Amino acid sequence: MLIAALALLTVGVLFHGAAFVLESLMWGRPTTRRLFGVHSDDAVAATRVLAVNQGVYNLVLAAITTAGVVLLIGDPGSTVGATLALAGGAAMAIAGIALLITSRRAWQAALLQASPPAIGCTLLVSPLVTAST
Template structure:
């Protein structure tokens, strides 16, 4: 500190970053962003399976469907796939905004996107006991992202 007891302009207290967050909060923000990106990428893969490759043998095997079931549910899956894509886009925009310094808006979009992904996984877990393994795969990354982003920004 200077003689007048004030910190010189531009000097940041030890243990904090220039944006005012602590080193720990910054680490949680970075980890939350990485987890949010991974969750978004998973949802892009789900989009591709549901909207682009729903009737393929590999997708049918993944979802445990016959060809007839896939054909009968193709429109529903196409629409649902786009929901997954839009969740990924919102989450990705949040990560990008946060990386550009718009931390509040970025955190809000990351929490909205990853939180919606998590909520969908909870609904799947609760409503379809036979699909619980898929719900866990779908929900773990968003859960961890929400926790880390929440710690960092709230």
């Protein structure tokens, strides 16, 4: 179950890493503009600071989760690793839910953002819950 949890959390890391690249490094490019529905030059300029900030936020989530995954690979019983993986994964899932609530047209991106880390977190904590009962 740990391997599946770490794999799903890694999918979340990859999603958020890609989001960082798109939002912080490639915001004005035509492909990114189409993907996010930002068509005019004025809209790109007006949203650039927000996009960069959001991209860095995504990078931080990916970094926290990556640290947890790496620690758990090295020591499957690592409390620090589990805490970091769960904190990052839960934040990713919550952000995906917020996207779904605020932008119904982005439902596919929201599910891709939220589902893998949410399932990964569930798989990560399920042995802990079972052990405590």
